[in-house]
Amino acid sequence: MTAPAIDRAWLRRRPPVAVPHGVKTSRRARLIFAPSLLVSFLFVYVFIGITGYISLSNWKVGTSPDLSLRQPFGATYGEIVGEQRFQADYRNVIIFTVVFLVLAIVGGLVAALFIHHVAIGRSLFRTVFLLPYALSFIVTGVVWRWIFAPSTGINVFLKAIGIQNPPGWTTDPGIVGAINSIDIGSPLKIQLGIPVALLPIIFAAAWQLVGFAMAMYLAGLASIPEEHLEAASVDGANAWQRLRHIVLPQLWPSTITCFVLLLHVALKIFDLVVAMSGSGPGFVTDVPGIYIYNYLTSRYDKASAMALILLGLTLLVVVPYLMRGYRRERKA
Amino acid sequence: MRSPLKITGAAIASAALVGSLAACAANEQANSGASGGKSLEITSWWTSGSEADALGVLTTAVKAADAGLSVDNAAVSGGGGANARQALAARLQAGSPPDTWQLHPAGQLKAYVDGGQVADISQLWSDNGWASKLPKDVADAQQVNGKYYTVPIGVHRGNVLWTNPAVLSKSGVTIDPKGGVDSLIAGLKKVQATGTTAVCLGDKDVFASAELLESLIMARTGADNWKKLFTNSYSFGAPEVKQALNDYTTILGLANKDHSALTWDEAAKNMADGKCAVNLMGDWAFGELGNAGKQPGKDFSWVTFPGQDEVFDYVGDGFSIPAANLKHPDEAKAWLKTLMDPKVQTDFAAKKGSIPARTDADISSLSEYQQQAATAFKSVPVVSSLAHGQVTTAEFAQTYSDAVTALNGGGSIDAFVSTMVQAQSSQLK
Numbered sequence: 001m002t003a004p005a006i007d008r009a010w011l012r013r014r015p016p017v018a019v020p021h022g023v024k025t026s027r028r029a030r031l032i033f034a035p036s037l038l039v040s041f042l043f044v045y046v047f048i049g050i051t052g053y054i055s056l057s058n059w060k061v062g063t064s065p066d067l068s069l070r071q072p073f074g075a076t077y078g079e080i081v082g083e084q085r086f087q088a089d090y091r092n093v094i095i096f097t098v099v100f101l102v103l104a105i106v107g108g109l110v111a112a113l114f115i116h117h118v119a120i121g122r123s124l125f126r127t128v129f130l131l132p133y134a135l136s137f138i139v140t141g142v143v144w145r146w147i148f149a150p151s152t153g154i155n156v157f158l159k160a161i162g163i164q165n166p167p168g169w170t171t172d173p174g175i176v177g178a179i180n181s182i183d184i185g186s187p188l189k190i191q192l193g194i195p196v197a198l199l200p201i202i203f204a205a206a207w208q209l210v211g212f213a214m215a216m217y218l219a220g221l222a223s224i225p226e227e228h229l230e231a232a233s234v235d236g237a238n239a240w241q242r243l244r245h246i247v248l249p250q251l252w253p254s255t256i257t258c259f260v261l262l263l264h265v266a267l268k269i270f271d272l273v274v275a276m277s278g279s280g281p282g283f284v285t286d287v288p289g290i291y292i293y294n295y296l297t298s299r300y301d302k303a304s305a306m307a308l309i310l311l312g313l314t315l316l317v318v319v320p321y322l323m324r325g326y327r328r329e330r331k332a
Numbered sequence: 333m334r335s336p337l338k339i340t341g342a343a344i345a346s347a348a349l350v351g352s353l354a355a356c357a358a359n360e361q362a363n364s365g366a367s368g369g370k371s372l373e374i375t376s377w378w379t380s381g382s383e384a385d386a387l388g389v390l391t392t393a394v395k396a397a398d399a400g401l402s403v404d405n406a407a408v409s410g411g412g413g414a415n416a417r418q419a420l421a422a423r424l425q426a427g428s429p430p431d432t433w434q435l436h437p438a439g440q441l442k443a444y445v446d447g448g449q450v451a452d453i454s455q456l457w458s459d460n461g462w463a464s465k466l467p468k469d470v471a472d473a474q475q476v477n478g479k480y481y482t483v484p485i486g487v488h489r490g491n492v493l494w495t496n497p498a499v500l501s502k503s504g505v506t507i508d509p510k511g512g513v514d515s516l517i518a519g520l521k522k523v524q525a526t527g528t529t530a531v532c533l534g535d536k537d538v539f540a541s542a543e544l545l546e547s548l549i550m551a552r553t554g555a556d557n558w559k560k561l562f563t564n565s566y567s568f569g570a571p572e573v574k575q576a577l578n579d580y581t582t583i584l585g586l587a588n589k590d591h592s593a594l595t596w597d598e599a600a601k602n603m604a605d606g607k608c609a610v611n612l613m614g615d616w617a618f619g620e621l622g623n624a625g626k627q628p629g630k631d632f633s634w635v636t637f638p639g640q641d642e643v644f645d646y647v648g649d650g651f652s653i654p655a656a657n658l659k660h661p662d663e664a665k666a667w668l669k670t671l672m673d674p675k676v677q678t679d680f681a682a683k684k685g686s687i688p689a690r691t692d693a694d695i696s697s698l699s700e701y702q703q704q705a706a707t708a709f710k711s712v713p714v715v716s717s718l719a720h721g722q723v724t725t726a727e728f729a730q731t732y733s734d735a736v737t738a739l740n741g742g743g744s745i746d747a748f749v750s751t752m753v754q755a756q757s758s759q760l761k
Contacts, residue, residue: 061446061726062417063425149590168590170592171590171591277536277593296418297417298726
């Protein structure tokens with residue numbers, strides 16, 4: 001029962017309201033933040049602006065700048081949206097993001113609950129789960145490529161246990177659950193569905209980042225007061241009810257943080273795909289990152305347009321999250 | 333907490349940060365601008381074992397010709413030169429280019445000429461009479477609008493069919509380079525019928541299948557029509573091209589199913605290990621197989637890719653010097669002259685696995701394969717590769733490579749043809 005005392009102490013230290021202190025502090029704050037604001041303005045926003053301008057220009061070859069605006073205005077965007085490769089890339093990145101987030105977050109939660117409740121070897125397990133996160137995507141990607149190589153990898157084992165036609169993994173050009181067929185002349189040049197070849201890559205990415213999600217959840221679990229769980233037990237809640245009504249709601253902030261941070265990984269994925277499969281037959285494993293890289297030297301305008309569309313996709317998810325945080329801060 | 337002292341401190345710290353950034357930039361300028369002693373900065377993408385050795389031959393030669401010269405090797409690895417070209421583009425933009433850089437002739441050269449970045453070295457060519465020492469097609473590839481901008485150091489061949497003699501003889505098949513594509517496919521089907529995979533392919537990086545299709549198109553159209561494809565005076569919709577596309581899908585059906593999971597070198601080694609009968613790859617595969625301990629003639633052999641008439645699919649390396657901000661003009665010119673020395677070209681070829689561009693270079697010390705390739709290089713039509721972005725613009729090459737990827741994923745031949753025909757009319761002016 002010491003809380004009110006602290007409150008009073010804090011009130012006493014507060015300067016009289018009459019002093020226009022807020023204005024002064026904010027001016028000083030601005031002064032202190034100015035250099036970093038300036039640097040981030042220059043190196044982030046100005047450069048985004050330049051990329052945006054290039055995407056509207058005629059600049060094709062990287063070494064021959066051509067800053068005249070392309071006519072009709074925004075024609076590059078129209079051009080790439082009609083491409084099979086562009087359509088496949090966004091189908092892939094959306095499927096990748098959704099499945100990867102579910103796998104990594106659920107996997108991280110399960111791992112965290114397991115480690116939180118296991119009595120022995122807790123730090124050993126924590127290290128085991130966290131270790132892949134410390135490796136580079138290129139390193140793990142090469143190993144995963146070998147594991148999923150149809151004629152030498154995991155398929156050798158599958159054949160040994162009697163599976164005659166093991167999957168082709170990243171070499172399979174098929175689309176599962178396709179909701180359309182490709183019509184000649186239609187603006188939609190791909191089948192919408194889940195590319196089979198993408199699944200091993202999603203699995204590899206989730207494996208690598210489960211440790212990260214686990215670490216976030218472990219921190220969240222540690223902050224749940226024991227009393228809440230004890231009180232629930234006393235009231236007769238079983239383990240599932242305690243998880244469902246006490247633990248999960250209090251882990252919600254961890255989930256949101258995981259979601260936003262892992263979303264970045266998914267949308268920007270590049271190195272893991274390059275190492276594991278490249279673009280794949282018919283672009284079944286192609287992602288916007290590889291598209292941008294491929295066109296950087298031959299069509300600077302197209303690569304820039306693709307980069308901006310990817311940025312737009314990121315903002316679509318991140319902006320609501322930031323707005324929510326900002327609104328909550330103002331309320332508090 | 334908010335004392336003026338702290339604020340001043342923060343201001344000083346930030347000023348120091350900005351100052352040190354400026355100092356860094358100034359340092360960079362000073363370093364790259366220094367021209368005290370004789371030095372030469374070379375940008376290339378030769379970083380792997382044999383490539384670095386081959387580059388070493390060149391730098392040793394240029395140092396021997398000019399005592400006291402220090403060579404700065406600014407090689408950038410990865411991406412088949414893509415990373416090196418990115419780094420070079422940044423330096424060209426900043427007005428601080430290296431003294432010389434590696435590039436492919438023809439289409440890639442044209443991009444640098446259009447950007448005004450490479451120096452016209454026609455004078456050097458005529459002073460030394462280099463044009464008469466090269467096949468005409470090769471000399472032409474070093475020019476843009478009748479002027480020379482680069483010198484060729486080495487020549488690779490893209491359309492070589494590597495074969496496994498044991499697998500072929502077991503199936504009773506011989507591949508006749510003069511027999512044309514139809515007889516090749518008939519032979520491959522015969523191999524397939526014995527239960528052995530006919531074709532090894534590793535197109536995780538799509539250039540491998542782009543090169544296979546390119547060899548088929550050349551085989552069907554011949555050298556002259558191949559060249560016309562890139563001036564838009566011969567259409568990708570021509571019956572010969574469509575025939576080549578049909579051949580391609582047939583051969584894809586005879587290849588290992590996991591081709592998109594393998595790299596080109598893995599596919600070449602599988603061929604030498606007897607997992608299939610043939611593998612199409614450029615002659616850098618010769619060096620790769622040799623490094624893997626495979627014996628030419630025993631573990632593997634080779635034929636020119638069969639076609640109507642023999643064609644030499646040229647994948648070349650050359651060096652150019654910058655048009656502006658050239659820091660060491662004398663050293664850079666001496667470098668180009670060194671590259672065109674026949675003895676240097678032979679020594680370079682021995683390490684790189686390529687063949688000399690000069691037809692008067694002594695090839696007697698090179699391997700049997702290299703000698704055969706050098707003989708063909710002198711006598712058959714030489715055309716530039718599309719799969720390696722040499723024959724035309726990088727944009728067209730990327731369009732082609734994307735169209736091949738679509739085709740590999742079950743895309744239709746009609747879709748491929750319409751994409752390429754449209755690219756011909758919109759990109760080749």
